[in-house]
Each structure stands twice: as structure tokens, then as C-alpha cells.
Amino acid sequence: MNQNTTISPEEIKDELLRSYPAKVAKKRAKQIIINSVDKATDEVPEIMANVRTIPGILTMRGCSYAGCRGVVLGPTRDILQITHGPIGCGFYAWLTRRNQTKPATDKDENFMTYSMSTDMTENEIIFGGEKKLKAAIEEAISIFHPKAIGIFATCPVGLIGDDIHAVAREMESLHPEVNIFGFSCEGYRGVSQSAGHHVANNKVFTDVVGLNDTVKEGKYKINLLGEYNIGGDAFELDRIFEKCGITVVSTFSGNSTYDDFTRAHTADLNLVMCHRSINYLAEMMEKKYGLPWFKVNFIGAYDTAKSLRKIGEYFGDKELKDKIEKVIAEEMIVVEEIKKDVTTRTTGKTAMLFVGGSRAHHYQELFKEMGMKTISAGYEFAHRDDYEGRKVLPTVKIDADSRNIEELKVSADPEKFKERKKASELDSLKANKNMEMNDYIGMMPEMDENTLIIDDLNHHEAEVLIEKYKPDIFCAGIKEKYVVQKSGVPVKQLHSYDYSGPYAGFVGAVNFYKEIDRMVNSKVWKYVKAPWEKETQLAATYACD
């Protein structure tokens, strides 16, 4: 028999902070927030985010190299990627996130199954590694004949003084047919992988986007930014767009190609999925090429419908709007049918999400559709705007870590800037709150009162949350998965999807409903206690109803 005790979020917060030394506790107190939302203004309390993890505290975060090479450029199949550094980093970034890709023909290039490394040894650490890097580029060109090569710097590179950008320029002058560019994504830069996203955005913007003015055929042309095709999400979205008559010029960067990147500026609109990892590119493209952007969310069937309607609203064309309504109506038939069945078993169950810089927000929608409640959530590498909304951007403190990542000065391109909407049209779109033009409302305003918002959750804190709340499901990554499952709570990985998916769009929502139903109602946990060792279990419920 379960015995329920009600615990307030304040008590949990105290408990979380109790075991820390005073200095650590003081800092963590600002990163653990009890949510409250002013319904009129969407004002939420301030949270401390994007600050360094304290040494010795087991964090979920990765490094700048991981964010650049792994997250943003990893899903691109035909930019040949060379890791400049000792062997570890290149090996670990080799085809590990389950980014799917689908070359159009057998002849199309796909380098995703390769991991090239300069495999630096002591000799290069002492005498410099530029020579070896040049040799690697020569070899890469002679074997693969790629259109483009990206060079990714690991920790020692910056320290020993290798200039990867100079090497890129020099090699490009020898091989003008290959676009060669370097990413200064040394692991110690910034506070997490988020720094690497920014580095990646900058280089893709300056060296790739805008090189090809060939306009793709299509009436409503969009780019999808911050969609990495985990588990085939981008395939499902491509399917939906095609059905609606919307043309995707380029996805950044799920199932993407170099050529699509080069002509992304010819689209009419940028849709931003993962705000954290790619808002820089959206902003810069707006300034330079005149593409407006807005935030979308294709996680959850209802949010997918909502996002599609936003696109219809933006183009303002009746034909498109009607088509979108027709598609939504068609797709929702199956969604509603499965949902009706699944919710009989999932309603009232609880979830926690600690992942990413957007996913902890997006996936709450799916749980909501299943009648499940998110009782605590937080991001791994997000900034304040991802929690509180972009309106706080002017008040975000720029610390030394952020200053280390270059902020590009961008102005309108004299030839390629093209006004997509008149200022008055943009203004009226901006006035429509549902459109979220150039804006992101953030996660906290959409979460319930008294839920616990925790930035950069660590091991010890996860342990306390699990023990106190006993959620029905915990969403995180592989590093958290097994420790949480050892304590009897199933974990859904939202980085790799546990190699399932897709979860985006309408088909994705149905997949997710079924998957979560299976997980929260699994029989496995019933066998944990042998018949001779059954005992009363104590579990707390949440106080945020």
C-alpha cells in the first residue's frame, strides 16, 4: 500500500540545498526556482542560468566541441568534418546521436559514418599541429572530394597556438573548389555545449549561407532551424510540409546538405524549433537577408497544428490556410483515436524533464496531451531567455564566459537583402500574441504554479527529486538513465530517443503516446520485489495541484 505524504516545493528546495557547502548552496538557490506566473503579463521569477558548473558537481553538460561538432554540424551529411586534436574527441563524436539522414540517391555523399581526426600526438603538442592538419585536409580531399570541409578545434589546439582559420584559408587557396572553414570550439570555451552552438551558427552564417542564389521552386518557402532529425523527426515534418504545399529550402541541420545551407537565404521565412541552439542564425539572417522568423513547436499534435496555422497566418493566403486545415483534420483522426485509448491509462501520471535547451519545454506539450503532469523541469544548457522568455534579453548579464564567444556584427546585405513583408504587415503580425514573431515566450510562463524549475540539474539533486516525488517517468539523457532506473523510475532519453522515434509531428505524437504508455504501465517494475520481501513503500505526491 502506498502511503502519500504531501511535500511543498519549498521543503524540496531546502532538502536539495542542505548538503551543499554554503557557497555552493547560495549559487544553486538562484538556479532552483519555485514557479509563479503573472497571468496578465507572463512575468515569472528570475532564474540563474548559463553559468559555470561548480567543479566536482556531476553535471549533465557537455563541452563546446560537443555542441558544435556533435549537435549543430553532426547531422549534416556532406560537409566533411575533421577533428583537430588527440584521438578521444573525434572518436566520441563519431555517429553517436541518432541523427538520421537520407541521401537522395546512392551516389550522394554521406560522410556521417566517418570520423576523421588528426590524431595529435606529443610531437604536435610540442611543435605544433598545423602541418598534420594540412596533411589531413589533403588526404580528405584526395579520398572524398568533398564540397566542403569543417575543421573542429579541441582543447589543446588553442593553447598550442595552431591557427585553424589560417590553415583553412591556405588550403582553400590550393583547392578553390572546396569550401574549407574552421570552428574554434575548444572544449573549455563557454560554460557548456551552448557555446559550441553559437560558434557553429557564426561560421555557418559567414562561410556557408548565402553562397548560392538559386531559388528553389515553391510558393511558400521556409527554412526549419534547430531541428536535428533525432529519430527521424525531420522526415515526419518534411512529410507534413509537403502535404500542406510548403517547401523546405533547408533544415538546420537534420538530414541537411551543404547545398541547401548555401541557398537558405532564398527562403521567405525561418521557423525556429530549438531556440537555444540556433536563434543566433535566425537573427543574423533576418538582419542580413530580411527573412523574418518565429518560434514553432512540432512536438505534440496540438502544437504541431498550432505551428502550422502560424505559417498559414504568416503567408496570409487562403489557399494555404485551407490546405493546412484539411491536413490537420485528416491527421488528427488517428491522433485522437490513439489518444483516447492511451489516456485511459496515462491520465494523472507525473513526469519530470531535465534535458536540452528546448526539449524540456516542448515535451511538456506531449505529456499534457496524455493527461500527464510535469511536476519539475529544467534545462541542461539553456540561458535565461529560454526559461523566462526573450523579453529578459536586455537584462541578461554578459559575463566573461559569454564574452569569449564572438558576437558577429551583422548588417543588411546591399544586394541580397530582400524585404519579405512590409513593415506595417510585420507590425500587425507582431501585434498578434499567438504569432510570437521574433519572440519566444520561454518555458516558465507555460508551467504550472509551484512547479520546481531547476537549471543544470546534477546527480545529487536528481536523486532527491526521485526519492521525494517518485515521478512516473523521468526524461533526460543517457548519463541519467540508468541511475534513475535503478531507483525504479523509467527514463525516456530525449537526446537520442533511446533509438526510437520520430516523436515530432502527428505520427511522432502517436509514437510517443504509445511509448510512454508502455513505459509508465510496464510490468517490469512489478517483479522487483520477490514475494518474500514485500514491504510498505513510502512515496510523496506533489503539492502543485
Next chain:
Amino acid sequence: MIAKEKNDPTVNACKLCSPLGASFVFKGIENCIPLLHGSQGCSTYIRRYMIGHFREPIDIASTNFGEETAIFGGRENLTIALDNIIKAYKPSVIGIATTCLSETIGDDVPMYLGSYVNDRKDLVIPKLVHVSTPSYKGTHQDGFYATINSLIETIAEGGEKTKTINFIMNLFSPADIRWFKELSECYNIESIIMPDYSDTLDGEYWGEYKRMPEGGTKIEDIQKMGRSIGTIEFGNILSEKGGAGEILESKFGVKSYGIGFPVGITNTDYFFSLLESITDTKLPEKYRKERGLLIDSYVDGHKYLFGKKAVLYGEDDLVLGLASFIRELGMIPVVIGTGRKTGLLEKVINEVIPDYKSLNISIIENIDFEDIGRIAQEKEADILIGHSKGYKVARDLNIPLIRVGFPIHDRIGGQRVRVLGYQGTQELLDRIINAIIEKKQSDSPVGYMAM
């Protein structure tokens, strides 16, 4: 056959970095937490890699270097990290391994640790064991061995001799490590197995959170290793280079025996006879019987394997053991490759397979999967034996891959793969034969049900 030249880049590497090897060993010490001194990405990547294989919680802390740390040195970060780990985990040992970053800037970690301990004379603090593991020097194997050496250098003590035998592990699976425990029981001998991650990296369901998983070699046992009757250390190349066994022998006079992996009949026979002579204990009936069963399967199975060409890749001492085993069945290891570079592989292969030249066997150090794929194709290999990263080659050539070693990320049960002893060999043998049969069966247009 051409291996990588000095300046060649690596395409799909066949080796991992040394801090990963260090983390393996530290996870095999009771109540120990590894701490990587450098960027947090190192501990995150290594955790992800190990967790993907073992499917267990694996805590590896980091000193979380930032830009200023990289410029001004990591002393303060190290101090803060140690303080926090001690408070949160209450470990008995903290294993501090360096990374490329802290090594490149030349952080003097032993000095930092010395003064950390000095400043806290009144406090009980865990044992701090440091190992230097820059990934630009050596591979994960070198990190593994260096960490064992460090632990023994720091902790082992001499004294009155006991009847205990030391088993120094190589990068074995938890299931293979468990086999050493079981045979110690069967022989009724005292043994110290180090490192022992058989429970920490392959544990039961807990039911409630544990700060540290149970298991691992006890500190008291590492202390006692200097008093044992002898050390058996696994790895021919390892012992050529001088491993922990040698340290125990030169410091405390504990006789060291460096032997190959006990895989296949010859190697396992050698291991058991050595064990018999050191401990003066007869081979238990259980193993005599296992040997008999294995011989019987060799008789049944070798018709499927004779003349088949295999590509072996991975850690040098593993491929050496595998090569010796598959030769017993008449298979030809057309490629014996390792990502490590010692200059010793050919020499030790010559001892095991003296006719390797006439068999046209390519022995390659510093190999990558580009080399492996190319040579496997040229030599028309029938099967690959190694870890998951060979999958691309197996797929391109449409031949089976038998997964052994680390990492195994595309199958379940990497932690339970057995290769050691008569029974481990038996399991491996069955898997190899069945893969060959399955390929033949599915390639057949008829669909025979008896093979």
C-alpha cells in the same frame, strides 16, 4: 601491408583516449570516484561511452576548466572539486586523471594534491591517487595500465608473505572478471582481483538510490598485494613493457607472471598449469570437465571454421589472444590490428604463430578502420571479430561481425560477453560458428534447414 605513416590522419579510429582507460580502473576500486582534471566535456563523453556499453550509472567528476582556468592553471578548480566530491560522495579514494588540457598547460597535479592534503592535516580525507593520462600519448590501454600502476605504487605495502595470489586484470568484461572470482572459490585459494568492476559496472537493480555502487577492489586488498605469493598479470605486450606485476616484484619481491589472455585451449591450459604450480593446488574437476566439453566442441565445430579468414582488431593483447585461439581451429587471422603503437605486436605474434608470414597475415599497429576495411576486402575476409565500431566494414563487405571488447553500443549485453577460460572460449566459439553458418544459410537460394 601499409600501416599509417607518422603524419597520416586517422579515419575512423581503432583506439580510445587514455582518461577513459583510467576511468575503467578507478570504477573497479571500492568506493572510488574518478575525477578528470580538465574540460567537463571529457568526463561527459567518457561517461556517455561507458554508460552506453555497460548500461549502468557511471559517475565521473570533472574539474570543469573554463577559459581562465586554461590560462591561469587548474589548481583552484581541483581544490573546489575535491571539496565538493568529498562532501557529496564521502569516497574512500578519489582517482585524479589528467586530460589533454591540463597536461598541455602543464598543471603540476602531484604538487597541488600534496598541498591539498597538507592543508587538511586535521581532517580525514580520502586517498588521492593521481595518474597522468594525456590523450595525445598512448591509447585507452595505456591509461588503463598507468592507473593500475599508480594505484599500486601509491597503496601497496610489503610485509610478511601470505598465500594470496594477485590477479591483475586487463580490459575484461565484468562477466570475465567474475570468472576469476568463481575460480578462486573453486580452487579454494585466496586471491586479489584488481581492478574489479564486475559489480560496479554490471550491478543489480537497487530499488533505492545509492551514492556509490557496491563492489570493487578494496583498498586493504591493494595494500596487501605487496605480500602475496605471486602476481598473474594478463597481457603479453603489457608484460613486455613492464606492468604492475613488475612493480610488485621489484618493490616487494612478489614473483610476477605476465601471461597472455586465457582464451583458447593453449592459453587457458597454460594459465591453469601456472595457477597449479604457484598455489600447489590441483585443477578442480569442474574445469577439467569444461576443458573436455570445449575439446568436444572443437571436434564438432572446426569443419565450419577451418580455413576461414578472420579480421581481428582492438586492444593488442586481446587480438593476440584471439589469434592464438582461432588458429587452433584452423582459421586464418588475415588481419591482426590494433590502434596502439608499441612496436611489439609482430614479435609476440611470431611467438604464437611462427608461420604468420607464409599465412599472409597482416600485423598492423596504429591501424584505423580505413586500413581494416581496405585490407579485409583485399584478403576476402569471412568474418570480423572486434567491437561495434567495425560495423561499417562488416556492412560494406557483407560479412558477419562477432562483437567482443569495448565498446559494444549496438547490441545488448556487452558487459556479459565471455571470452576467457574454457567456458568463455566455448561461448565465443559457438557465436563464431553460428555466424558463419547463418551467413551461409541466408546466402543460399534454397533455404536449407540443416546446416
